Amino acid sequence: MRPNTISLLYIGNKLNKDGFTPGVIETLGPHLQKEGYNVVYAGTYKNQFLRFAEMVWKTLTLGRKVDYILIDTYSTSAFWYAYFCGRLAKIIGTKYIPILHGGDLPSRLKRSKRACDKLFKKSYANVAVSGYLSYEFEKAGYKTIVIPNSIDISKYPFRLRERPQPKMLWVRAFHRQYNPFMAADVLENLLQNFPDSELCMVGPDKDGSMEEFRKYISLKGIENKVKIKGKLSKEDWIVLSENYDFFLNTTNVDNTPVSVIEAMALGLSVVSTNVGGIPYLLKHKKDAYLVESQNAKQMTNAVIELIHNSELASQLMLNARKKAESFGWEKVKKNWIELLSV
Known part of the structure; x- marks a missing residue:
């Protein structure tokens, strides 16, 4: 079947217009349209009840x-959006494809086994965006196809930082599971020996953590060394990244974050914590530096090592760029075309 003869209903959280970080639906959907x-999309209302109602109605x-x-299938309460829409799709006889996101989905498989069996064993295909989720799902008895998240690689100009300085960028929604406070701890540690250290935080507030973070850095007395930009467009934070040399990923739970691929x-x-799917995406001292979750001292030492060992830092950057290119849409789209042509 040719793409222009195929119609898709895409269900997810399409909320960028309401100030939320763009979800995969807002990149994959337009790519497929091109x-x-x-x-056709469902999931465009900020109000959760209205969003769920739209998903069910359009299904x-x-x-x-x-x-x-x-x-789009996540591990939190949004899992139930996917479950009910998948069940409805099965009842009306339409092929449905859960796209698996969220580093905590393996826990959902254990907590809601009966619901997961009905959703994932009755689907046309289960698309895992990472080898990590594919492994966990296959282990639990669910077949998967790995199709990674993609980026438009042409929009990301590569610059080799030959002498990296402790100018650090953090890009994620402010949420406890992403642990923004760890980035502040790293900055505080670095300032002891690198007084010119800086930290820039980019992302919207999801659970009140932004205000807690402001209080946290104020108590530490480092607020003058931290910029909090809030939500920025992708284009704006790409421009902003020119002023920084390090990207900190401090999450406690993770899968395959697009922001990390973009930084690469x-x-x-x-420099990232080694949780969830991160070790499937990044290789320690090959294309990134991995540390234990909630270990600010390790992350601090990693930044210091890369500052002092610019040769290692340069090699990691070059390898990371090469890996990021494998996530370009021109390569990823072949998998989608093959899946949707059967």
């Missing part, structure tokens, strides 16, 4: 008119 697929009213239903593409030295 390839010729006819895509019922449009489900029989499309060839496939794509469902730009030439930032990535």
Whole structure:
């Protein structure tokens, strides 16, 4: 089947217009449209009840008119959006494809086994965006296809930081599971020996953590060394990244964060916790530096080592850029076209 003859209903959290960080639906959907697929979206309301109602309504009213239903699937309460839409798709006889996100999905497989069996064993295919989720799902008895998240690599100009300085960038939503406080701890440690150290935080507030973070850095007396930009467009933070040499990923739970792939593409030295799917994405001292979760001392030492060992830092940057290029849409799209042409 040719893409321009295939219709898709894409269900997810399409909330960028309301100030939320763009989800995969807001990049994958337009990519598929450019390839010729006819895509209709559900999940555009900020209010959770209205968003769920729209998902159910469009599944019922449009489900029989499309060839496939794509469902972004997460581990939190949003899992139940995917579950009910998947069940409805099965009832009306339309092929549905859960797209697996969220580093804590393996826990959901254990907590909600009966629901997971109904959702993932009845699907047309389960798309895992990382080898980590594929491994965990296969181990639990669910078949998967690995299709990674993609980026438009042409939009990410690479710059090799030959002598990296402790100018650090953090890009993620402010949420406890992403542990922004660890970035502040790293900055505080670095300031003891590198008084010119800086930290820039980019991302919207999700659970009140931003205000807690402001109080945290104020108590530490380092607020003058921290810039909090809030939510920025992708284009704006790419420009902003020119002023920084390190990218800190401090999460307690993770899968395959697009922001980390973007940082790799730009030439930032990535220092990340080794949680969830991160070790499947990054290789320690090959294309990034990995440390234990909630261990600010290790992360601090990693930054210091890369400052002192610029040769290692440069090698990591070059390898990271090469890996990021494998996530370019021109390579990833072949997998989607193959999946949606059967």
